[in-house]
Amino acid sequence: MAEQHRADVIVSCLHGRCPDLIPALQEEIERRGLTTEVEVVESGCRGLCAMGPVILLQPEGIFYTNVQPADVPELVEETLIKGRAVPRLTYKEPLTHKDVCYYEDIPFYNKQMRHVMHKCGMINPESIAEYIALDGYQALAKALTEMSPEEIIAEVKKSGLRGRGGAGFATGRKWESTRQAEGDVRYVVANGDEGDPGAFMNRSLMEGDPHAIIEGMVIGAYAIGAHEGFIYVRDEYPLAVRNLNMAIEQAREYGLLGEDILGTGFDFDIRIVRGAGAFVCGESSALMQSVEGKVGEPRPKHYHATERGLWDKPTALNNVETWANIPLIINNGADWFASVGTERSKGTKTFCLVGQIANTGLIEVPMGITLREIVYDIGGGIPGNGDFKAVQTGGPSGGCIPADQLDLPVDYDSLIEAGSMMGSGGMIVMDNHTCMVDIARYFLDFLKEESCGKCTPCREGIRRMLEILTRITQGEGEMADLDTLEALARTVQNASLCGLGKSAPNPVLSTLHYFRDEYVAHIEEKKCPAGVCKALIEYYIIAENCTGCGLCRRKCPQQAISGEKKEPHVIDLELCIKCGICHDVCKFDAVGVR
Amino acid sequence: MVDQHRINEIIDGYGADRMNALAILQDIQREYNYLPRKSLEWTAERLNVPVGEIYRMATFFTSFSLQPKGEYMCKVCMGTACHVLGGPRILEALERELGIKAGETTSDGKFSLEAVRCLGACALGPVMVVNEEPHGYMTPEKATNLIRKIASSDVEKVAAPQPASERASARPTVDLSGVPPAG
Ligand SMILES: Cc1cc2nc3c(=O)[nH]c(=O)nc-3n(C[C@H](O)[C@H](O)[C@H](O)COP(=O)(O)O)c2cc1C
Ligand code: SF4
Ligand code: FES
Numbered sequence: 001m002a003e004q005h006r007a008d009v010i011v012s013c014l015h016g017r018c019p020d021l022i023p024a025l026q027e028e029i030e031r032r033g034l035t036t037e038v039e040v041v042e043s044g045c046r047g048l049c050a051m052g053p054v055i056l057l058q059p060e061g062i063f064y065t066n067v068q069p070a071d072v073p074e075l076v077e078e079t080l081i082k083g084r085a086v087p088r089l090t091y092k093e094p095l096t097h098k099d100v101c102y103y104e105d106i107p108f109y110n111k112q113m114r115h116v117m118h119k120c121g122m123i124n125p126e127s128i129a130e131y132i133a134l135d136g137y138q139a140l141a142k143a144l145t146e147m148s149p150e151e152i153i154a155e156v157k158k159s160g161l162r163g164r165g166g167a168g169f170a171t172g173r174k175w176e177s178t179r180q181a182e183g184d185v186r187y188v189v190a191n192g193d194e195g196d197p198g199a200f201m202n203r204s205l206m207e208g209d210p211h212a213i214i215e216g217m218v219i220g221a222y223a224i225g226a227h228e229g230f231i232y233v234r235d236e237y238p239l240a241v242r243n244l245n246m247a248i249e250q251a252r253e254y255g256l257l258g259e260d261i262l263g264t265g266f267d268f269d270i271r272i273v274r275g276a277g278a279f280v281c282g283e284s285s286a287l288m289q290s291v292e293g294k295v296g297e298p299r300p301k302h303y304h305a306t307e308r309g310l311w312d313k314p315t316a317l318n319n320v321e322t323w324a325n326i327p328l329i330i331n332n333g334a335d336w337f338a339s340v341g342t343e344r345s346k347g348t349k350t351f352c353l354v355g356q357i358a359n360t361g362l363i364e365v366p367m368g369i370t371l372r373e374i375v376y377d378i379g380g381g382i383p384g385n386g387d388f389k390a391v392q393t394g395g396p397s398g399g400c401i402p403a404d405q406l407d408l409p410v411d412y413d414s415l416i417e418a419g420s421m422m423g424s425g426g427m428i429v430m431d432n433h434t435c436m437v438d439i440a441r442y443f444l445d446f447l448k449e450e451s452c453g454k455c456t457p458c459r460e461g462i463r464r465m466l467e468i469l470t471r472i473t474q475g476e477g478e479m480a481d482l483d484t485l486e487a488l489a490r491t492v493q494n495a496s497l498c499g500l501g502k503s504a505p506n507p508v509l510s511t512l513h514y515f516r517d518e519y520v521a522h523i524e525e526k527k528c529p530a531g532v533c534k535a536l537i538e539y540y541i542i543a544e545n546c547t548g549c550g551l552c553r554r555k556c557p558q559q560a561i562s563g564e565k566k567e568p569h570v571i572d573l574e575l576c577i578k579c580g581i582c583h584d585v586c587k588f589d590a591v592g593v594r
Numbered sequence: 595m596v597d598q599h600r601i602n603e604i605i606d607g608y609g610a611d612r613m614n615a616l617a618i619l620q621d622i623q624r625e626y627n628y629l630p631r632k633s634l635e636w637t638a639e640r641l642n643v644p645v646g647e648i649y650r651m652a653t654f655f656t657s658f659s660l661q662p663k664g665e666y667m668c669k670v671c672m673g674t675a676c677h678v679l680g681g682p683r684i685l686e687a688l689e690r691e692l693g694i695k696a697g698e699t700t701s702d703g704k705f706s707l708e709a710v711r712c713l714g715a716c717a718l719g720p721v722m723v724v725n726e727e728p729h730g731y732m733t734p735e736k737a738t739n740l741i742r743k744i745a746s747s748d749v750e751k752v753a754a755p756q757p758a759s760e761r762a763s764a765r766p767t768v769d770l771s772g773v774p775p776a777g
Contacts, residue, residue, distance in 0.1 A: 049717030134657030197712035235620060235657055237714060276616055276655035279711070293613040294622045295647075322726055352716060356674035360717035392674065428674050442677050446711060450657075554736065557690060579690075581734050 006037040007080060008058040009068075012046040012121045021053055030075045038080055041130075044208020046121030048108060051091070056103055056121075063103040064089040092242050092357035094380045095421035107223040108359045111377045113340065113366045115348045116324050120208035125243050128250040131211040137256055139330035142218045144264045147330075152223040153179065156326065158334035161348035165282075165319030166397070166423050167499070168345070168412040174316055177306040181314035186226040188217055189310065189317040191287060192233040192240065195279035196395030197446060199349040199426030202320050202362040204362050206233065206240035210247035211322065214270060216326035218257065221268045229270040232319070235277060244272055261553060279396070279450035283582050284309075284317050286452070291578050297452045298498035321350060341367035345411035349425060355392075356431040358383045365410070372406040375429060386431030390514070394423030396443045396450075397503030399510025400436060419510040421503070435532035436515040437522055441469040451500060458501030461492035465508060473533040475525040486512065516537035525590050531593035534578050538594060543568040545590035552582035552591060596630040601637065610640045615651060619658060627667075628659040664699040664706035666744055669736075670724045673712030676719040684720050685709055687734030691741055705741070716776075 009029075046054055050066035056076075062085050066074070071089060071137050078084050078521040091100045093107070100106050114120075123130035124426045131137070143152055157172030178186060181435035190213055196204040203502060206213065217229050233241050248270055251257035259267045273291050280286050281296035287312045290296035301434065309315025329337045338346045345367040351374070358380035365374060371391055375381065382388050401408060408414050412422050430439070444466040449493060451460045466489050468481050479540040489505030496502045521527050528536040541552075541561075546568040553561040553569055560576045565570030568590075571582070604621045608614035614638070622633050629652050637647035652658045669687045685696060688707055692700055696709040715721045717728025722737060729740060 019695070049715075193710075194714070197677075198675040198716050199712070200714040200716055203714045234714075236712075274617060274620055276620060277657035278655050290616065291613070293615040295650050297654075317761060352675075352720065355678045356715040360719075362717075395674070428678060430678055434678050439678075442674070446672075452654075484596065557687075579686060581687075584733055584735065 002471040002510040003239065006042055008039050008268070009080075010041045010043050010056045010058060012043045012052065012054050012056070020069045021067065021072075025076075028072045029080070032076055032081065034076070034080060041124050042126075043121045045204035045362055047112075047117070047364075047381045048359065049203075049361040050359065054069060061103045062101060063091055063106065065091050080394050082420060094383065095255070101510060108363075108378055108380065110368075111365070111373060112363050114364045115328055115340075116212070116321060117205065117209070117362070117364045119212065120204060125208050125210055125325050126246055128211060128247065128254060131209070135331065136211055136327075137215055137254075139327035140215050140218055140256065141262060142329050144222055144262055144266060149179065149223045149225065151565040152219060152330070152344045155224075155334045156329060158330045159337040160334075160341075161322065161325055161329060161337065162342075162345065162412060163319055164321035164325070164349065164424065166421070168422055171318060171322055174306055174318070175220060175224050177304070178226075178314045178316040181307045183313055184226075185311075185313045186224055187222075187310045187313055187315045188221045188224065188226045188229040188293070189199050189315060190229070190231040190320045190323050190449070191282060191284070191286070191317060192216055192231055192237075192320045193282035194237075194424060195450075196424055197394065198354055198392075198428050199352045199424055201352050201425045203234075203240055203363055205320055205324060205350070206237065207243050210240075210244045211251065212238035212324040212327060212500065213244070213320050214247055214257065216323035217270060218268055218358050219317070219330060220316060220323065220328050220474050222266055224314075225269050225285055227269070228317070229268065230273050230310070231270060231502065232273045232275055232281075232287050235274045241272060241274060243539060246580060250273070256452045262462070277447075278452075280452045280498070285498070287317070288315065293522050297454050298500070300497060303490055311503060321424075342360055342409060342411045344413055346492075349410070349422070351393075351425045353379050355429040355430065356386050356434070357577075367411045368409045370407050370409055371401065371568050374410065374427070375406065379429065379470045382429070382431050386433055388429070389432050389434060391556065392420075392428040392430065392439070392507075393426065394421035394506070396447050397421060397499065397506055398423050398432070400439065400514060401510075402514040409560045419506065419513060421506070433530055433532070435473075435528050435530035436511040436518045437469065437473055437528075438530075438532050440508045440511045441466065441473055443469075444469060444504070447500065451504075455495075455497045457492050458504060461488055461496075461501075462504055464488055465492070469508070472522050473521065473528070474535040475522065475526045475533075477519075479520075479523055481523070482512065482516075484518060490538050505583075537578065538573055539571055539576060539580065539583060540594060541569050541571060542590045542592050545588050547588055547590070549588070551585050551587070555581050555585050557581065595633045597624065597716070600625065601633050602640070605637065610642075612641050612643055615641055615643070615648065619648075619652060619655075621670075623658055627663045628661055631660070635770040644656070654689055661699070662703075665705055666705050667708065667725055668721075668741070669710045669713070670718065671711070671713050671715075671721040671723075672718060673719075675716035676712070676721055679719040684722060684732050684737045685747045687738050688722075688741060691738045693720050702747070706734050713728060738751045 029038050033292055053067050055064045055067050078086050085101045091106055120562050153175050159172045162168040187259050192202050226434055275281050278296050281290050283298050285299040286296040305315045341347050348364050348366050350364045353363050377564050388403055390402050392400045401418050413420050428445045448466055451458050471477050493505050519528050531537050548566040558575045561569050605639050608617050636649050638648040692705050696707050699706040712722050715728055720732045722729050722732050
């Protein structure tokens with residue numbers, strides 16, 4: 001972002017995948033004598049993960065995907081010296097293979113609204129100077145010098161910001177209760193535990209723009225009167241821990257954290273706590289137990305955390321994305337923030353668009369956008385020969401939304417009405433190769449491991465539901481099981497202590513509601529329509545497609561396939577263990593599942 | 595083996611406060627690949643908390659292990675995105691290849707296999723990680739080939755003069771003396 005350079009080469013989504021790319025670029029730029037003109041910036045996630053590493057060349061806005069070190073000489077010669085794009089490296093639409101040269105023309109990006117993630121993938125997250133160059137810490141200066149704590153809280157309330165970690169509690173109200181709670185020690189906490197399997201937006205934010213979270217926390221701490229803050233990060237995210245630590249150090253050096261921030265007399269500092277792989281620790285009371293150095297089990301909520309949280313002191317706990325929205329609200333005003341979104345869901349939300357979708361990656365969209373726009377315009381539709389079946393949101397607490405609800409607006413209330421929830425932003429697209437009974441079983445299996453076991457309805461209820469679902473996927477279910485499942489689900493929902501148990505039945509209930517026919521097929525016809533449940537499927541060779549090439553015969557780990565060269569082969573079902581490798585390797589679509 | 599001096603260094607790096615228990619255990623786990631029993635006792639003593647409490651933490655959080663792990667830690671993602679894209683088939687293929695189940699270590703102490711929930715690289719699913727190095731877009735075939743490649747490159751490494759005996763002593767075996775003979 002340095003102003004004095006003629007051009008920037010911004011490299012993203014390395015994820016440790018291509019350590020040689022940046023050195024190769026730097027070397028080539030030096031060799032061609034461009035060092036003073038061109039700067040290479042190693043940046044955070046730009047969202048288009050599946051096509052990384054990606055490079056954005058500024059100011060031209062040329063965008064390259066899948067760049068490898070071997071491409072570097074041509075890239076430098078053609079683009080940086082001659083000013084032409086290298087067609088081989090430009091973005092191709094996944095389904096139409098249309099060539100798109102400029103960043104701003106790519107449909108994946110132009111339906112998005114990147115506010116929170118604005119700096120992610122634009123700046124080097126290791127450099128506070130780059131953050132500051134893009135208006136970073138201006139909101140903090142404004143808040144601390146021009147606004148009273150009450151004014152800040154009023155602004156956040158007016159913006160309509162709701163928590164981005166799941167339940168969507170109004171952030172301004174939470175801060176107000178924390179400020180008004182009795183006691184002189186207060187805390188702020190950022191939840192970066194991101195336990196939802198299939199989601200990584202918080203990771204990208206912490207890695208790509210750590211200062212935004214820190215800035216939001218300092219403003220929040222000032223507003224509620226806290227002097228100490230904690231960021232709780234999953235241990236699986238070492239780069240996030242590193243970048244946050246580095247950002248904290250730099251902020252201290254710049255007088256933006258620590259004692260007497262910006263000479264205003266306000267003291268505040270932040271510590272990082274690493275989680276250790278327990279989904280339930282994302283739940284607020286369990287998280288706070290864990291920060292205190294105890295086993296992360298939820299506590300009964302006789303008191304709200306805003307009154308008695310960390311060490312029984314008033315605590316404002318918010319998701320990292322919630323915190324990162326704060327500087328935007330202070331800088332641009334509550335009205336600007338509230339101008340995006342729906343009546344009751346304001347602003348933008350990040351999602352991880354993954355699963356059976358052409359453009360997998362991290363997206364940020366205005367609240368109220370339809371699922372159809374996300375799946376087809378941004379996501380580019382379903383790859384291969386699949387048909388869209390459902391999109392799962394809300395992680396293990398959420399549900400599956402079927403095709404006939406694709407026009408559902410994505411906001412807190414509509415998602416709950418549809419039997420799912422916003423969650424922290426996982427969005428998993430499923431096509432006709434996904435079995436919905438298996439998905440329900442999968443989530444319960446996950447939750448069985450993650451239930452802390454403190455209360456019986458959650459611990460036992462999940463196990464019993466899982467047993468029933470496992471039976472159904474093995475072809476041993478009965479129709480009466482469906483009623484038992486529903487009854488169990490209601491009990492677990494009503495009688496569990498924390499949010500994990502209360503929402504655990506959602507995946508079961510939503511699939512039962514929308515995809516009952518699949519359950520019935522498993523039970524009555526002993527068939528898995530999606531071809532997933534092993535006990536109910538068999539692989540077979542489609543003779544008219546088989547060229548007798550022998551590839552499957554050689555790859556089968558069980559030697560279950562036989563046949564003469566150039567003759568259709570056959571699978572011996574006695575030997576077959578249904579690993580599906582033959583189906584994977586066949587180039588002629590000659591292996592079917594039934 | 596477990597060195598009390600080193601454990602104390604780790605504790606002192608954070609300060610002997612209960613609040614740091616989690617971070618201390620994480621560092622010990624990183625250093626030894628598991629939490630040796632002695633280290634739990636020393637930590638409890640230094641932090642002045644009952645050893646049962648420390649033991650409870652060590653068993654509650656899934657990233658801790660009380661058993662030594664193999665030289666190559668293979669984690670196969672069973673997160674939702676990877677599940678939808680075929681993660682379970684990758685795990686099955688590796689279980690077949692290595693002859694162990696998820697959660698176990700091969701008898702030569704070379705490979706540990708684990709099913710984990712989301713590595714935060716969902717866009718590259720199905721994902722597996724071998725000793726912190728991520729591998730995306732896996733298929734059962736690619737996964738078994740990767741393991742075979744590691745196993746064969748390791749043969750060359752072991753063929754070098756001393757390491758074999760060194761590795762044997764560096765890898766504490768489980769004490770079975772108290773277990774009654776089968777049958
Ligand atoms: C089982 C469970 C897991 C949760 N995991 C997370 C998580 O990973 N990240 C998160 O921000 N919130 C998580 N939450 C929600 C938190 O309890 C809390 O509501 C949230 O962090 C508050 O922040 P917000 O108001 O900014 O959304 C979880 C809740 C439950 C019940
Ligand atoms: S509902 Fe489940 S996870 Fe929550 S406290 Fe009870 S047993 Fe633990
Ligand atoms: S689901 Fe496998 S990495 Fe996220």
